[in-house]
Amino acid sequence: MRTRYGRVKGEQTGAVRSFKGIPYAAPPVGADRFRAPRAPQPWTGVRNATVPGHPCVQDNPDFPAWLDPEPESEDCLHLNVWTPASCTGDAKARPVMLWIHGGAFGYGSAGAPTYDGARLAEVADVVVVSVNHRLNVFGYLWLGDAVPELAEHANPGQRDLVAALHWVRENIGAFGGDPGNVTAFGESGGGAKINALLAAPSARGLVHKAIVQSGSQLAVLTREQANEVTDATFAALGGGKFTESRLRKLSSEELKQAARTVESKLSMLAFQPVVDGCFIPDQTWTGHAPAGSRGIPMMIGTTSHETAVFLPGMTDQIDTDTELRQRFDTFGLAPTLSDDEFARLLAGYRRAMPSDTRLELLVAMTTDLWMWHSALIQAELKQSTPGPVYFYEFAWRTPCFGSSWAVHAGELPFVLGNLTYPTAWDGSDSDAARSADDPTGQRFVLADRMMHAWGAFARSGDPSTADLAWPAYNTRTRPTLVFDRGSASVVSDRNASRRHLIEGLPTVW
Template structure:
């Protein structure tokens, strides 16, 4: 008799595990390993297999700094270029109807992260919402987000936007196969956090992704993370030179070099760049005129982005995490001065004046977090709401532990509520000093909206849609509330500071607010 955990996909049979009321499959390949001649190429189809493929254990994380693939206390997932795999968590109880599908894209600045983090299994969402949760890995850093296509030769071609192409390939796998797991391929929600949220907002602007999903949730999206071909080519040349190659030898070196050596060489370039030009991110999607034909913000503005419903928002204290754990954003006056000066805007003081107390530390941290996450989020809200239902939120809840640490409702803290973290051992520790009841309540509220949105295309009725007249925002906290035109002064200050169409976060210009 066939096991409940054995599923026949288009590529072959996979066997997962039954874990109480859940069925789980790990590290199913959704594309061929991007190794050998497939390194720096668009994802290729999986070679079908015979027999039953074991999908009970996680395989490899993408190539990255070792710390980025940590999945437990002193536990690190092994890394390999052979990382293009996908995971599924489903209810063990059969259903007469196909279930809504939620596809999570992990964050990590397009530099680190893995879908093997237990939090991302989505078991709380599956249990509460009777949905299917999917997660996957994609190529990161130099192997996924540096465009080496200028060095292509007839014998060794290279493609652009590899990490973005991987994400599209994963969504194509969902369309081909999720019905076999009990999911509805006609009801797919993509959701992600940080770089994963940037992936969501970029996939809205990626023609190849249209039709592969039906709504999206972007949690703290740096939505303007896309760069010009010219800027991407310049950065790729710097990486090649850091590897000791030239334009003439680049194809050979890129095809044969050790992936770890390449990552480390590029990492030095990235570090220097972020110090010299605060707020600039180099390993991001490139507006290549083909796979990503225009900058995402331009696509939202002109209505060519996928006209499907979108939830998008940020956390109240986005910037506080970075000075303590990843100090490379413009969150101090020195970096902010360089960042605003490079923007070539007439009056940087108009922006800093919107942050009372500036240049004090807390005000500078608030400004830096807004620049990276809130500023482009509000721009997307204003543009997309003219073409499709758009819902804006801010996550304000912070357990006392985070408040005492000086973090508050910091970057990524909404994941505790999204994935029902509160009742885990780590969640109980997080709320040991207070906030346990509040976290449970905000989890119930937030998950209720996420699940309603995934199933119906709209959150619960208590959350009004965003429009440019009222600009209503749902504020998640111990007491959730609706606020009109939240932080209006800051919004007006940033309204003259936008990413130039097609240029990316490294080039900005003054435009009408």
């Protein structure tokens, strides 16, 4: 296969051809550390494209399903392509789906086993691209005030994604993809990165549709907030005055350790995009949808129990309201509430969920306030711009934590069709447990339905299929497509009583 920069050789498995580890930009090392990405150097001969590129240097606390076996490196600007085997031999250009991995803005990799794009490419008849980019301190440290010569290079991790989109526009036709029909889709931090891309003028015209899965972040850092993170990072690196030259001399390990220190002190979300006035000129989804979302059809959704994977003791009962409040406060991604506010909120959830345990109430409250609230607001903001928006909830309960929860990232194996994968979530969600939990194989039916819906949306901007009528979201009836065991059905104003309880409360995402 010939790209603009040289020829690549992939491999074919069944009905899909894959090309992995293709450089879409020059290695961001040496003089290019913390700078905007440059075009890759052309190569001669044929480049082997059978192994994914390196993930960015990071601390990844996840379970094996989300871990990339390749060694980490600052030389991480590579992407992978999966295309139906017939795709390059016919005249029909397929929709392109660009996968952006999660892990907040600090960790993760396109090379994780669960993110393999072959099954989605085959079932949905699309070209799937996944991308690695700079993360944490390497991609999201604001240096524009402390090191002024780097101000024009702000948000390098997001600029990497724009560079990948440019690569897609220039090269994907050779792989059978349509450069004029690109859907960016991502989960958690991946969805948040898409939200920030839609606020970046340099990304306009490169993304034609967007899918935000459990990632409806409504605001990124201001310069003032980002400078606090910068100060903490410099302190972790020994303090004193930092210049670009000094930053270049630091080892990857020194920077990684500094990121670890800052995240433990401030937040796992300490490093993230910044409103720099140039690459991101204005706040992203605060009060209005960004101009870059105009004309872009969107899908937005969450899982039913987002926070179950983050709260400790998910198989332990909660004996008192005092303990419930303590666990609510230590979650970290719920808003700070006064005693009176919390008491009113808890009383309201008890009325809405009268038969639920305190643990179930805790999961519902934190899920709604962290992720669902932001997703609803984003869907409503999108209503003010051209381009429809579709809303979903993923309700399949995995075997983890006693098969009680539809957890954060639970939809990923279904959307990407990878239902055989290493241990995830609580360390006991195994292939054997999943098979025992679903002896009739309903998960394969649901995965097929979801892949066809995601593919239909990428093709036309409407996720409806022959056996799935999915109406666009509106604030009158609030239709939500609920994906659950053995079913996929539209529910109007799902959990309306809970929605009324959280309206007006601050968002944290």
